[in-house]
Amino acid sequence: MSxxxxxxxxxxxxxxxxxxxxxxxxxxxxxxxxxxxxxxxGGVVPEVAARAHVEAIRPLVHQAIGAAGVHPDQLxxxxxxxxxxxxxxxxxxxxxxxxxxxxxxxxxxxxxHMEGHLYAPRLEFPEYEPPxxxxxxxxxxxxxxxxxxxGEYETLGTTIDDAxxxxxxxxxxxxxxxxxxxxxxxAEAEDGDPKAVAFxxxxxxxxxDFSFSGLKTSVVTYLEKARDDxxxxxxxxxxxxxxxxxxxxxxxxxxxxxxxxxxxxxxxxGGVLANRRLRARLRxxxxxxxxxxxxxxxxxxxxxxxxxxxxxxxxxxxxIPPDDLGSDVDSSMRLGS
Amino acid sequence: MNxxxxxxxIGGVEIVIDFSLLVVTVAVxxxxxxxxxxxxxxxxxSVATLIAVLAGALLxxxxxxxxxxxxxxxxxxxxxxxxxxxLAFGGYTLIDGKSERPPDExxxxxxxxxxxxxxxxxxxxxxxxxxxxxxxxxxxxFLAFVNLFxxxxxxxxxxxxxxxxxxxxxxxxxxxxxxxxTELAVQAxxxxxxxxxxxxxxxxxxxxxxxxxxxxxxxxxxxxxxxxAGRRELLITKMDGMVAGDVMRPTPDPVPGDMFVGRVIDxxxxxxxxxxxxxxxxxxxxxxxxxxxxxxxSPARRVSSRASAVMSxxxxxxVVDVRMPLDAMVHRPAGKTGRLVVVRDGRAVxxxxxxxxxxxxxxx
Numbered sequence: 001m002s003x004x005x006x007x008x009x010x011x012x013x014x015x016x017x018x019x020x021x022x023x024x025x026x027x028x029x030x031x032x033x034x035x036x037x038x039x040x041x042g043g044v045v046p047e048v049a050a051r052a053h054v055e056a057i058r059p060l061v062h063q064a065i066g067a068a069g070v071h072p073d074q075l076x077x078x079x080x081x082x083x084x085x086x087x088x089x090x091x092x093x094x095x096x097x098x099x100x101x102x103x104x105x106x107x108x109x110x111x112x113h114m115e116g117h118l119y120a121p122r123l124e125f126p127e128y129e130p131p132x133x134x135x136x137x138x139x140x141x142x143x144x145x146x147x148x149x150x151g152e153y154e155t156l157g158t159t160i161d162d163a164x165x166x167x168x169x170x171x172x173x174x175x176x177x178x179x180x181x182x183x184x185x186x187a188e189a190e191d192g193d194p195k196a197v198a199f200x201x202x203x204x205x206x207x208x209d210f211s212f213s214g215l216k217t218s219v220v221t222y223l224e225k226a227r228d229d230x231x232x233x234x235x236x237x238x239x240x241x242x243x244x245x246x247x248x249x250x251x252x253x254x255x256x257x258x259x260x261x262x263x264x265x266x267x268x269x270g271g272v273l274a275n276r277r278l279r280a281r282l283r284x285x286x287x288x289x290x291x292x293x294x295x296x297x298x299x300x301x302x303x304x305x306x307x308x309x310x311x312x313x314x315x316x317x318x319x320i321p322p323d324d325l326g327s328d329v330d331s332s333m334r335l336g337s
Numbered sequence: 338m339n340x341x342x343x344x345x346x347i348g349g350v351e352i353v354i355d356f357s358l359l360v361v362t363v364a365v366x367x368x369x370x371x372x373x374x375x376x377x378x379x380x381x382x383s384v385a386t387l388i389a390v391l392a393g394a395l396l397x398x399x400x401x402x403x404x405x406x407x408x409x410x411x412x413x414x415x416x417x418x419x420x421x422x423x424l425a426f427g428g429y430t431l432i433d434g435k436s437e438r439p440p441d442e443x444x445x446x447x448x449x450x451x452x453x454x455x456x457x458x459x460x461x462x463x464x465x466x467x468x469x470x471x472x473x474x475x476x477x478x479f480l481a482f483v484n485l486f487x488x489x490x491x492x493x494x495x496x497x498x499x500x501x502x503x504x505x506x507x508x509x510x511x512x513x514x515x516x517x518x519t520e521l522a523v524q525a526x527x528x529x530x531x532x533x534x535x536x537x538x539x540x541x542x543x544x545x546x547x548x549x550x551x552x553x554x555x556x557x558x559x560x561x562x563x564x565x566a567g568r569r570e571l572l573i574t575k576m577d578g579m580v581a582g583d584v585m586r587p588t589p590d591p592v593p594g595d596m597f598v599g600r601v602i603d604x605x606x607x608x609x610x611x612x613x614x615x616x617x618x619x620x621x622x623x624x625x626x627x628x629x630x631x632x633x634x635s636p637a638r639r640v641s642s643r644a645s646a647v648m649s650x651x652x653x654x655x656v657v658d659v660r661m662p663l664d665a666m667v668h669r670p671a672g673k674t675g676r677l678v679v680v681r682d683g684r685a686v687x688x689x690x691x692x693x694x695x696x697x698x699x700x701x
Contacts, residue, residue: 161611203587213589214589
């Protein structure tokens with residue numbers, strides 16, 4: 001069988017992502033980000049997101065199919081994110097994909113968003129194979145997944161309160177930086193000293209889980225006290241220290257899992273993986289421990305349609321029957337269940 | 338269920354007679370007394386009374402023999418028997434923990450009906466030999482029948498009847514899964530409950546005897562018992578080996594009691610993942626703060642109230658160690674807040690809500 005041609009649609013949060021894959025070759029990759037729409041609210045507003053997806057989806061699908069240079073009739077399957085995510089946002093892409101599949105009489109696959117992130121590195125690293133430990137961190141989720149086989153996943157750790165991206169957003173606000181907080185802190189921290197302030201690293205006794213409430217509390221308490229005492233360090237120093245605290249925990253817990261499972265491959269996905277300090281620290285640690293690191297490019301780390309199509313490509317290759325067009329989104333979908 | 342009279346302790350086992358058995362016993366004594374008077378008008382009143390009362394005592398003795406045999410076999414096999422409750426035509430023996438191996442379960446469950454059957458046989462023989470005293474003969478025959486009935490009723494192959502436990506032990510032995518075996522036995526309990534009800538109602542129509550409806554009540558009892566005992570048993574089975582730490586929702590460091598609620602909302606993401614937080618006052622966990630407490634406050638009060646003023650206070654009974662076995666927690670009365678704070682080395686590390694236990698049921 002020649003490589004299957006698959007259209008993938010992702011609308012779980014604030015990016016409308018559409019891509020066409022031929023096997024794991026990305027023929028087209030288009031994205032509409034809604035960051036600006038949400039910026040004035042300081043976070044993703046579900047209703048705004050759903051509306052923006054509705055506006056973007058049709059032209060983007062057109063664009064993706066056109067850029068791939070294929071005719072819709074040639075597609076072997078259509079895939080869309082089924083969950084987890086914002087329910088209104090998910091429904092837009094899911095319903096669009098189902099309608100398209102029905103019209104074109106093509107197989108339809110509903111894909112777990114997190115599995116999409118697990119597949120993303122495969123599109124850039126053909127040699128990437130399980131078993132692997134994957135750090136998934138974004139504004140909506142933070143978890144450490146043990147990929148035993150493709151399709152066989154165990155979530156080793158997760159956040160007990162905020163996702164890492166939410167923590168970045170909120171902390172950026174506390175120190176007067178804009179939204180989205182991740183890139184803002186990343187940029188501000190460039191000239192800062194990560195050791196300027198020693199913020200706590202939480203949940204040391206749960207080797208694979210994250211918690212960011214303690215960090216937020218200590219940052220707020222620290223800022224108030226330092227303002228009163230007029231001992232406030234520069235904003236780059238504070239940003240660098242905050243970033244270091246988050247990155248430290250993400251790296252430490254990821255490699256705790258590597259040690260526990262004895263795997264020699266580490267992957268990553270999610271918007272937080274765009275953070276330069278996190279990427280650098282993961283590289284250092286992987287080199288030190290002599291494990292292979294598969295962190296894809298930033299566009300492949302953040303939400304996109306290609307990763308969704310990639311999972312469907314594998315489904316087709318494995319002869320897994322398509323999903324019923326009567327299936328629905330599942331906003332609280334859990335990996336491996 | 339503690340309605341009844343405590344008879345005392347035998348070998349560390351508390352024995353309680355339920356009111357239902359007392360009512361039945363009094364009724365039996367009265368009916369026997371009247372029957373003797375009608376059938377044998379020459380019998381002396383004191384002799385008739387003596388026979389009726391003795392028969393009543395033997396009725397309680399029969400139920401005690403049935404439950405007692407469960408208890409003795411259980412103790413012999415190293416289980417701890419806490420209480421025997423004697424109900425009309427049956428009862429239950431409360432055993433701490435649960436049988437670990439199918440043969441133990443089988444022996445404990447089968448012993449009661451076997452003893453009842455033996456008693457029925459022995460009483461029948463005695464009745465046959467007592468032909469010289471027809472007044473007593475009828476009473477003894479009646480008791481033989483009662484024991485036969487106890488054995489037969491309890492041998493209904495549906496959980497939680499003895500027969501259902503025997504069935505579970507056998508299935509468990511064959512397929513090795515206690516959970517599957519329990520589910521099957523509970524299902525059998527439901528089916529037999531309905532069968533008993535159906536047969537009883539059928540009898541009621543055919544014979545037009547109101548007594549047949551008593552059978553329907555027994556069927557209803559079996560059905561209800563299968564539901565409630567089944568649910569509890571499945572929970573305990575699935576909780577095997579699990580501890581508080583396995584079902585708790587982990588929590589970050591406790592919220593300082595003097596923090597304003599508005600700030601708590603801002604700093605801690607109370608919602609899908611974190612439902613409630615422990616609140617610390619003077620270095621000790623004094624309460625929990627969650628959506629329930631916060632939703633009661635107006636936006637203005639959220640800004641002006643401190644966590645310690647809004648939290649639901651907890652007592653020592655609402656705190657469990659992270660290593661506490663879950664099956665021990667099932668017997669715990671739920672606290673006022675409906676939440677348990679889980680501690681490790683004196684530090685709060687998580688919270689268990691009522692729904693978290695339900696989750697165990699679904700996941701297991």
